[in-house]
Amino acid sequence: MAPPLYQVVMNTIVDRIASGSLPSGAMLPSETQLGAELGVSQGTARKALMELEARGLVQRVQGRGTFVTVRTPETSLFNFFRLRNPDGTLESPRLEWETVRRRAATPEERAELFGRPESVIEIERVRSLAQRPVTHEVSVVSAALFPGLADRVPLPNTLYVFYQQAYSVIIVRADERLSAHAVSEASAKALGVPAGTPVLEVRRRAIDVLDRVVELRSSQSLTDQHDYFVSVS
Amino acid sequence: MAPPLYQVVMNTIVDRIASGSLPSGAMLPSETQLGAELGVSQGTARKALMELEARGLVQRVQGRGTFVTVRTPETSLFNFFRLRNPDGTLESPRLEWETVRRRAATPEERAELFGRPESVIEIERVRSLAQRPVTHEVSVVSAALFPGLADRVPLPNTLYVFYQQAYSVIIVRADERLSAHAVSEASAKALGVPAGTPVLEVRRRAIDVLDRVVELRSSQSLTDQHDYFVSVS
Known part of the structure; x- marks a missing residue:
């Protein structure tokens, strides 16, 4: 069984963080941009971002966007x-x-x-x-x-x-x-x-x-x- | 500062679970119903349900709905x-x-x-x-x-x-x-x-x-x- 679409989106972002192409503190694309880029709905992109936030990998800042968590x-x-x-x-x-x-x-x-x-x-x-x-x-x-x-x-x-x-x-x-x-x-x-x-x-x-x-x-x-x-x- | 709207929705549901009016295993209202009942957007209702799920209080079952977690x-x-x-x-x-x-x-x-x-x-x-x-x-x-x-x-x-x-x-x-x-x-x-x-x-x-x-x-x-x-x- 194929994984749910939001997990595919999650894995894509995780790979970018792990490879350093999205470094610590970088801003992620918006839900709309992410959806367009990966060919998924905005809701799917949102669910992926929420799951990444729940895992502590990204942080959503009200009114500003979503950022790769800075680890100090x-x-x-x-x-x-x-x-x-x-x-x-x-x-x-x-x-x-x-x-x-x-x-x-x-x-x-x-x-x-x-x-x-x-x-x-x-x-x-x-x-x-x-x-x-x-x-x-x-x-x-x-x-x-x-x-x-x-x-x-x-x-x-x-x-x-x-x-x-x-x-x-x-x-x-x-x-x-x-x-x-x-x-x-x-x-x-x-x-x-x-x-x-x-x-x-x-x-x-x-x-x-x-x-x-x-x-x-x-x-x-x-x-x-x-x-x-x-x-x- | 007032708490974010989704937290107000969360607290309402938590109170219902704690009081027993939503017992273990009960199905919650849908996002649309919840939004209409509490006067919030569907997105806000969804965010509240996702947070409740992250805390383990409810479980979302694909295609069926959201249920109060059964503790055995x-x-x-x-x-x-x-x-x-x-x-x-x-x-x-x-x-x-x-x-x-x-x-x-x-x-x-x-x-x-x-x-x-x-x-x-x-x-x-x-x-x-x-x-x-x-x-x-x-x-x-x-x-x-x-x-x-x-x-x-x-x-x-x-x-x-x-x-x-x-x-x-x-x-x-x-x-x-x-x-x-x-x-x-x-x-x-x-x-x-x-x-x-x-x-x-x-x-x-x-x-x-x-x-x-x-x-x-x-x-x-x-x-x-x-x-x-x-x-x-």
């Missing part, structure tokens, strides 16, 4: 870094150290990541809040999708903004599995806490605008002074 | 019980025991719950998966908003469906704060695990269709055999 380090951090003070406020985490290495993909990484990569780049980081290391994380991406990434260290603090600006890879959501465990040996060392300390483990699959799994990330965090905020519906 | 114990459990097997599948948790008591609200509960209740009803439960107690949870609701609830024990397994059917309180989302800790003394006893066992603590504020905080819930779960699944964007 601040908005990306707010959306994807979920550790907050008990009152819900967010402090910017400080990057304490990172190591970046290229290595062969494990069978699990090959199976999960888009493109079934032979090689991956692994980014290991420790972040601190209020002068205290709180998160030890390891992110893994396809070396083919992010060519030359290992040579660009030190990497910017906010990886997702960097992925978009340097590689046109736009992460829009992440599936996460959370669990509580005694800290791993590696994270105990990285965070400077004794064996047995309880940590929040988050295993994340980050998904881009083209619905591809583009990053696997595993982190262990101390949550005695911060909480991990999420919303369910 | 299964869909409610799937949406709000987030502990899953490692492969993502959901087992129905078994209710091992519950105690329900009425008591005075703490100052924090009064400040957080809708209506600033003097009295609350506290529902304490242990749930098990695969014959093993995994979650110890305490839910607190306003006694004024849920009259007679304490006399209706045993309560149904799925509280949110019960709230909707018995009290027309429709929970649509929940804000959660997660953290990892050594198990509390009460949860250690309830779950039958030794002191020091790491648990995932979830503190939830459940919000209903009228945007009111109607339930506070705190739980401690064992996550050595299950993960807590969420999505962020």
